[in-house]
Amino acid sequence: MATLHERKHYREAIMKALYETTEGNRFLGVTGAKLRDDLQIPEQDLAAACAYLVGEGLVTVDWAQGNTPVMVTLTHQGIRLLEAEEEERG
Numbered sequence: 001m002a003t004l005h006e007r008k009h010y011r012e013a014i015m016k017a018l019y020e021t022t023e024g025n026r027f028l029g030v031t032g033a034k035l036r037d038d039l040q041i042p043e044q045d046l047a048a049a050c051a052y053l054v055g056e057g058l059v060t061v062d063w064a065q066g067n068t069p070v071m072v073t074l075t076h077q078g079i080r081l082l083e084a085e086e087e088e089r090g
Contacts, residue, residue, distance in 0.1 A: 002045045010049040013039050015058065018074050019082045026079055032061075032069030043068065053078070 002010065014035055022028040036046050050069045053059040058078035062071040074082075 010041050010045055014049055024079050026074050029071040029073035
């Protein structure tokens with residue numbers, strides 16, 4: 001199981017990858033397999049990170065049997081959060 005630092009890193013990496021890949025479009029998503037492979041996140045940790053982000057209202061997830069994320073999509077709230085962070089960075 002991942003450490004607290006790793007869990008936070010996974011969640012941030014997922015959000016960043018979603019935002020960059022979909023260009024902030026909430027009608028587009030990224031497959032769980034692509035996130036897992038591109039970000040090198042173990043499947044169990046990917047599922048845990050996605051569940052956390054769903055709980056925070058930042059993403060929606062279509063789940064397959066066995067708690068595997070099939071499709072992950074940013075919510076309006078998730079996009080607003082990432083846009084605010086982008087504006088802060090300049």
